[in-house]
Amino acid sequence: MVQSKNQQICIITGGNSGIGLMTAIKLAKLNYHIFIACRSAIKAAQAIDRIRRESNNSQVEFLPLDLSSLDSVRNFVNLFLAQKLPLHILINNAGIFNKYGTTKEGFELIWGTNYLGHFLLTYLLLETLKNSAPSRIVMVASDLALRPTTINWDNLVKKTPLNFLELYAVSKLSLLLLTAELTQQLTGTKVTVNAVHPGFVQSNITLGHRLSRYLGLGVSLQDGANGIIACATDPIFADISGKLCDRKAQEIILPEIAKDPKLAQELWERSLVWTGCNRHETQISPLAINQIDPNISLPYSLALSQEKIAEIAQIVIKEILPKPPVKILIINLFKSLIKLEFGSIILLFIQTLKKEFHMERHLDSPDILSLCQDPNLLQKLQANLGKDLVLWRSEIWANYPSQQLIPFWHRDIYPKLLAGEGKSINVYIALTEVNEHNGFEYIPSACLPENLSIKVTDPFSGNHFFNITNEMEKQALPVILAPGEFVIFTEDLIHRSLPNTSGKIRLSLTLRVTQPGMKILSGYSPNYQKPVLLS
Template sequence: MNPYKNQKVCIVTGGNSGVGLMTAFGLAQFGHHVFIACRCASKAEKAVNYIRSSTGNLNVEFLPLDLASLDSVRRYVKLFQDRQLPLHLLVNNAGVFNTRGTTQEGFELIWGINYLGHFLLTNLLLETLQHSAPSQIVMVASDLALRPTSIKWERFVRKTPLNFIELYAVSKLCLLILTQELSRRLENTNVTVNAIHPGFVQSNITLGHRLSKYLGIGISPQESASGLLTCATSAAFADVKGKFFDYKQNEIELPDLAQDTELAQQLWERSCLWTGYNRYRLTTTPNSNTTAGVLEPYSLALSPTELDSITKTIIEDVLPKPPIKNHFYDRAKFLFMFRFGSIFLLLNQFRKKEFHMERHLDSDAVWSICQDKNLRQKLKEYLGEELLLWRSEIWVNYPSQQLIPFWHQDSYPNLLQGEGKTINVYIALTEVNEWNGFEYIPNLQLTPDVSVKIKDPFSGNRLFDLPEDLEQQAVPVVLRPGEFVLFTDQLMHRSIRNTSGQVRLALTLRLTQPSVHIVSSYSPIYSKPVLL
């Protein structure tokens, strides 16, 4: 008689200690094939040896997983899928409570480990789980998930704040929301998704938890894991979906936020964007015309590989090393001409590093983009055969930052003299989307209810107050890397706070015809106009 006739393949994240270790231990006792997923190989090895020697089940293994790195999650899934095994149970148990910092990709560390890493892991394993059905997913949440009253997206792309408990609670709330969303998406499959609150466990997650067993409070990891195992293996729970239980199998009522389907859809879409899973995208920027202010997206002739190489060069070599003459010129203008805009540019480049002027001539990488044949062709269709490039800007929008938050129109026509046409080009060097780019008001007509709020003393741009109904007409620009749009100076636009979790890099070029000249009072220019 085969003792492993009903053997299941299981993955337990954080299976090297605490509730995860006892869960892996219990599954091994049932004769299942258990994979412990954790970051520390030495701790995992001890856990594997302990389970094997105590249960006699040699089908206990370790595969490395660091949930603070999305690349590590992808490597883990590949390692597992290379084994060509089914997957019947995924226990998303790993978590941190009071760790501070950011993940490899720049997300808040607690939320990134507890939720986002598990989001990607679960979705990359969904197909295997469906092919192995009946199968189950168990999210280890917390009753602290009942506390949050809202989700503030910008906090996910910043370092852990002083109030880390709030981020922990939100991370567990997101697991409850994910439980509900996955249950809806897997409704017609034989894959169930549920969440469990493990209780106050005498574990090592915090100093208080470590001391709890000496103070006679809390429950043991064995007791907590016993409840989790019942939910994961009992026939009574085989058809239960989308529920939240405590370790005694009592159902906990879900908070309103966890049942908000619109919020769940938002979280799903953002998580797909943040992790690169399924590359959720809006449709590209809609076709438009000069009346709207933006001309439809086009693509550079550069291949993805060439563009990746150029983008890497710009980030690693061009931006960190601005020409010394530029800084000298700015300092001289400030000290001897009292041009305060110059010191503003200096401080901006040194501190925020988000705005870099006139970099097309000092870098072969940037200049190669300016000379792209597809770009030149589209510009010639609009301006004619002779193209005068008179200004350029590299814009870097870092996570949780916003470049120009006010509605404005560019003031560059004031810097030009003579008869001729002008056009601007916005080139996406990394993905531009509704979470990191800019938005504009199509077909805007300046009316009395569109008032000037203030005039920017540095750029001369007029900053506008727009009525709420007009703001609601805003359209986000959405571009793949290597795509570009042409836009006019009449475009009413503003930057979007970057909540994409990724750096957004873009190049803006200002072009005109040779019949147009730059006014002599225009000072922040380091290179003469150049013919493309």
């Protein structure tokens, strides 16, 4: 679509319905070129038809955006930037109120959608807004943002609790803190940022809002949009920034927490980490990463294609991890209770509580088993262990942004689970990109002393966790793998997980393989099945 001369560009999230749609209609009547950002192409098409009809403005377009997915946000920005257009107004309007769950990256769903998705969208468009100045950012907030007295950071990386209202309030407070932080950062750029509380609007965000129009409650969509339009277009707001206004464009006094510069900066810095925007290309020598070490191999590639690996990764996230192998788990629960094997009971309980069934999925998933039986993998394993291979454990590792799966330095020896004469080895397969921002690191064997101080021992597996000095940690090297690559490492490798600061899920599969002469001991497994012979 060709842009009219001197026509200004506006993006409205959630512009397909409710107050977002009414805002889009009003701006279209003012001759703005509108981009509707929402999930549904069908609803967007219906909204665009109405906007064009009521405004007589054909410059209305749709770009797909799901704020609960950081990848979707990145894709939206790429699509918009590809059009090489300026951006004069960004209206962060979309939001959810009473839904439960997590975002695609594992953040609490309400907060992740209302705030974190908008944070990333705004951050990625900041340079365009600066280059298009004078320009404006408008956050659609709520008076519920004035209620919280603190932010519980732990709640933001969990599933929505029963008291969803608390998370909604924190999501809107977070938008106010983002408004405050951006106001400081954008000083002198001619980019302003303000927030608007439109009131109890007769919108479609909840059943109560939808019914309010029939009960004579709340304010109309037209009235609710007035404050947004004022902050976005009124000359009075050309040099005003950092304010929260009502639907009549009157300032609302903020509580101290919403003006706390330290809290705003902390939220900003955490958001950069959570979205992967703080990544700096670490100057690590490829030679150093791929140096020969007796305890870990160089990267090898599976025979499976990149397309197949990507397909399996999606199956793991959407189908395998959330869905338990019910029959197997019930049988194993009874067996563990009969044998009083508390390690197995604890594992079963943890998996059920978290609804993450990540262990031994090669037993029920053909896709996971196909990875275990990859011919390139078997060839390398047989070169280390001989022709006959025994797969006694598999573990899927889903490392979500902001998490660090195993932060302690350890070795994977399993003295309480393996006995007998023979050799064991571990395989780490990357199903998504593994790098210094989300994977694991190890200490080269040449940097280790003969004796290490033990911090604690896992009572069920027998694995030790070690005290590692700061000097030794400085020698640690990250493992860098493309999807479909794998490394083989011995039980002597000292390693730990890295915090995931990539803004994306890191998905990998670990296999524990041994020789037939080794006996697999029970007591610490969610499954009581015989080990699988891979040869």
